[in-house]
Amino acid sequence: xxxxxxxxxxxxxxxxxxxxxxxxxxxxxxxxxxxxxxxxxxxxxxxxxxxxxxxxxxxxxxxxxxxxxxxxxxxxxxxxxxxxxxxxxxxxxxxxxxxxxxxxxxxxxxxxxxxxxxxxxxxxxxxxxxxxxxxxxxxxxxxxxxxxxxxxxxxxxxxxxxxxxxxxxxxxxxxxxxxxxxxxxxxxxxxxxxxxx
Numbered sequence: 001x002x003x004x005x006x007x008x009x010x011x012x013x014x015x016x017x018x019x020x021x022x023x024x025x026x027x028x029x030x031x032x033x034x035x036x037x038x039x040x041x042x043x044x045x046x047x048x049x050x051x052x053x054x055x056x057x058x059x060x061x062x063x064x065x066x067x068x069x070x071x072x073x074x075x076x077x078x079x080x081x082x083x084x085x086x087x088x089x090x091x092x093x094x095x096x097x098x099x100x101x102x103x104x105x106x107x108x109x110x111x112x113x114x115x116x117x118x119x120x121x122x123x124x125x126x127x128x129x130x131x132x133x134x135x136x137x138x139x140x141x142x143x144x145x146x147x148x149x150x151x152x153x154x155x156x157x158x159x160x161x162x163x164x165x166x167x168x169x170x171x172x173x174x175x176x177x178x179x180x181x182x183x184x185x186x187x188x189x190x191x192x193x194x195x196x197x
Contacts, residue, residue, distance in 0.1 A: 003078035004057050011048040018150055023053045024195060025158035031056075034101040034137035037158070038128050038184045040192070041110035042119050042146050049144060050108045051080065053156045058108040059100050061093060094130075101135040111184055119147060121189055129180035133168055141184060143191035157191045 015021040029035065037058060039050050051058040057080055064083035067073040084093035100107055109131070111124035132139045138161040145155040162183060170176050 004080060007048075007075070007079050008052050011052045015049060015052060015154070019148060020151060020153045021049070021053075022153055022155045023158075024155060025160075026054055028140060028158050028160050029054050029056065029106075030138055030161075032104060034104050034135055035106040036101070036128065036132055036135070036137045036139045037106060037108045037142050038111050038132075038139060038188065039108065039142035040121055040144055040188050041112050041115045042144055043115065043148050045148055046110065046115075046144055047081070047108065048079065049154070049156055050142060053158065054106075056106050058106045060108045061097070097131055098134060101131065101137045107131065107137070111181065111188075121185055121192070124181035124185050126177045126181060128184060129177045132164055132180055132184070133172065133176065139164060139184065141187035141191055143188050143195065145192055145195055155195055157195050159187055159191045162187055 035056075037050060039046065047060050047062075051060070059080040059082065060076075061084040062076055062081040064085055066076060066081075067083050082093065082096050084090045097107060109128045111128040112122040113125040113127070114122075116122050131137070140161055141159040143155075143157045143159070145157065148154055164180065164183075167176055167180050167183070
């Protein structure tokens with residue numbers, strides 16, 4: 001955790017001085033218990049921005065290739081990342097994620113699965129919805145409103161938890177996953193629309 005705080009402090013300085021960040025909605029993050037932060041994805045800066053905006057530690061999935069790069073692998077591990085194999089269902093990563101949530105920790109995830117080239121929201125992959133439905137975590141929509149430009153403000157907005165009671169009680173199916181994914185993305189879009197200026 002000491003490494004995490006150090007890196008978070010470093011990134012906070014960068015986001016404050018270089019990007020003049022604005023953090024909105026910190027009060028929506030529960031002080032304890034499992035949380036899934038579902039955020040749009042526009043830049044490689046997104047994971048440290050998402051984690052730096054709040055006080056609790058945020059854990060991330062990252063493609064396994066990054067962990068083979070000596071310095072980067074060390075740094076992202078200390079910043080709460082764990083590996084996932086892309087392009088196939090990685091059961092180990094799924095187990096790790098569900099265990100993190102079971103232990104009351106925070107997962108940061110980008111439902112689109114990849115960065116948006118246009119800055120607009122894309123279609124969500126089923127992963128975030130699956131974790132939301134298979135856990136009792138509070139699901140918080142998060143919007144990063146960019147682009148990242150030096151000395152231009154960038155916003156990160158943490159929204160209110162999404163009520164998934166009905167979907168969690170429904171029969172598990174592809175339709176339920178799709179509806180959950182669409183609900184999450186709708187909430188992210190609402191935050192983007194509300195806070196663009």
